[in-house]
Amino acid sequence: MAENAAPPPRQPADRPTRSTVRSLLRLRTYAHPIRWFLAGSVTAALLASGAVLLVPLVLGRIVDGPIAHHDLAGLWPLFTLLLVLGLAEAGLFGLRRLLIARPLARVEAAMRGDLYGKLQRLPVAFHDRWPSGQLLSRATSDMYTLRLFLAFPLVFLIVNSLMFLCGTALMLSLDWRLGLITLLPSIPLVLLCTHFEKGYSAASRTAQDQNGDLATVLEESVLGIRILKSFGRQRTMARHFRERADRLRATELRKTWMLADLWAVIVGLPELALGGALALGAVRVAHDELTAGTLVAFLSTALALRWPVESMGWLLAYSNEASTAADRFFDVMDTPEEPAPTERPAPRRRDGIRLTGVRFRYPDAPEDTPDLLRGVDLHIRSGETMALVGATGSGKTTLTTLLPRLYQATAGTITLDGQDIRLLELPELRSRLAVAFEDPILFSATVRENVLMGAPGAGEQALERALAVAQAGFVHQLPLGPDTEVGEQGLSLSGGQRQRLALARAVVGDPEFLVLDDPLSALDVHTEALVEAALREALADTTALVVAHRPSTVMLADRVAVLADGVVLAVGPHAELLESCPQYRELMSGAMEESVTR
Template structure:
């Protein structure tokens, strides 16, 4: 476990406004409620903007004439405008909440669906914490942007334009003075927005790194404690948290400078209006009501103006989040269904052929597999044996099409696997890997992952075949309903592997791909599962990646893979006799079974 190197994520483009424009397909279905929310917001702001005009009438009318009775109706109108403003803001919240939450959920579902289609190599390259931060944190940012910042950016811009129009109607000179104070905000906002955009992206990336670090530490907590690396891991966490804090403080400093400008410049404009207006009132070229109305409108426009600056900053954050989202979504899926899929053979026989197969990882200098040809007849079990790095797991992954060959072809029942729908292929092929990963679900849900329609009787039968029925029954009155904990860590390694084996066979697939299915079993359990496997293998075709003599001995034939090529074929006994490389891998004496060493040890 890495304790010092900083976590990396593939670099993507800096945030761009184009990424936000790509939200169009998600917004079109909810455009009516979003438009209604925008209209309600604009109506509320215009109600507030009308109050200074009513105030002008009160000052120049009842207040100047001393007619208190004439002020009642304008005052009631102000109260009505205030009530309408509050009601319209309430309507905005009600109208905007559901559609933006719907956009968020659809984007999250589409992201997960895309992640499930991406090749395994992509997931090997991308830290899971970065993917998690995009699926959760970044989409929350986008939802809040759509519900608040985007709405107010548009509505407040309209409000400011209308407010300026009102100011010009009241007095053009006062409007120009107010505009002179507000105009520099455009330059200031652009200056800080470009810096905020970069800082916001850096903060989101650092947050993803920290999420990855926490996840890896929690998942590897046993290793961390076993090696006494708690302090070292904490030091790495503190260093990463400090990088995140530095990035966040940079965002705060930029926002503080922007907020200061947004507060000071409009105030200078209002001060200029008061000075010019005072001269006008003194010279009787401007009424007191006009001055009060102009200053009140300018004061009212302070919040929309400040809000525009805040919304621009939030837009930068949303653009960065959107870029991070599309970085993943734009990755082309490695494996897709063919445009014109062929129907699978019914009933499936499990006849597997590999014809001159080559496989090369993207960017690799040499292929992992070279000119591999192999046939598994229906009902036959073939063990695949080889040293670490010889290509065994890669070859096994080609059968359920977890990866595609770069040359040659793989067929099941005579049909190229690339011509079958993935769902049809994987209904025929059952898999159990050497890393028996389980989800934090019930035993039943883990076993029926690939066969959700399986009955409880079928699940128990699969568990019995895998040698797992007894310990599952001991978990509780209804062992199938017991949750196994995150990654199945509440179970032993052997128990996890037996549940993974049950998962592979519960759907009674015609073809089994088993990657060292006995690796995590003790000798007693291995013997039990071996006996059960023999029953299963009699009714299925099976390709078994083997590391133990007992596993290879179960096979009808054994294939030796060396440096990506098949170098020997035969039964377990034949290869023991003929291949020194095979004997070295199996660590078995070449003499026939039952022959006794000088020290009395019997070779099986």
């Protein structure tokens, strides 16, 4: 419901304390179906890392054995073993990628599908508050970030940690003194990583939100390109784009500096410790306290652990980005949906549309402002067509959005044939009631697909009938007739053509109830008359509410309701209201003057 719509994305100062681990653990629901593939990937990477750790032992044997004893024949088996270990490492890392690539693509598709489905189920109030670019970035870049985290950082956080522990144990077994020197940087590195995680996490969330803001500006610029060019405002929008791009750039640079500082310490401290271990080892070899082969094995092991240690900075950074991506994903998924009805609706009876004491205010309206609708009482009898008229801002369009429950009435009841719409499942409600709004939205699809969206199971005969009612015969002059693609938002068609297709979409399913929000505003007088004549016949058995601004549209109706100041002032036939209702007379006289001017 509108009351439960989520607020827009929080700014950094508003965000509650979060845990990177807790955020990432929420992905386990999606990772569970591919757990064996993940386990196989980790196992393959562990075996490959094990092969890497065996190489120093072989090198130590080579130095203390064949080289020390000048036994060239003994070199070949050990060289062959090194070659086998190298090939095993390469093959196992390749196997790891093969195991995980396809399953992770399925996980990404499942998450994106769930997000899309959630966006379709959330109320219109949610979409009013959330910028489309923020939602778009969650469905694209955030999904990619999460897939890459499961494919690489998650696996190597486990593998590199275990490799570091095993390598440390191996170094201590070779020489505990050198091992302790090498481990000295561990404590400051742990403290540094903890501090880094907090700052980098906040910066990552800011960057991802700023990326969503940038996507919003880009999307609006593309969709509104005609307006921008018509008013010469390209530079203004370009300035807005640059401002947001500069903010994102500054945040990304801050992240880069944080990561650079971390890498400098992560790389520098172990190098100093390794240098100290090398110096002490050389002295001990010179005093015959340590064999050259053992020192080579120790140093080779330490060098093999450079990647697990140095990669921790990148792995932690990407894990933080993944956790913020998970937070952004679940920001949407956690938004409450409109609850399912808990009661059964009353039995249907032939009663038409009835509104009783209906009040409404938008969720984000200031508290000191009055309700937009302040107690609407209206009855549209079964089979009747009622016109709804009122001054601009009187709430006519808002009232039409309450019938299909795009918004939930704040108070009062709305019934269809005696059944409270709050107790009807949304699919059932919207199968019985069709809507055509003044602003006709078409999709990047064919004419046929756009029209039959109003009745997916309808056939060719229903399509042709709907096109005839809407006087959309122009469709047959298009290059491929009804199978012609209309382009994004249908902008390849004129405003009147889009409006007629939207009207055809509303009537194609022969709905029981029909809501039309000024459906003929973009039509010329001649086409309007033809559509009105066809609509009069099509609406003969349909209960319809038609928002009207022109007398010609009012004449479609059996009765007229006058809406003013959030209430219905009067209801009656057109001629009767002209005599008895001054507000209606004023509206009609203004509409007639406008029509003459046009």
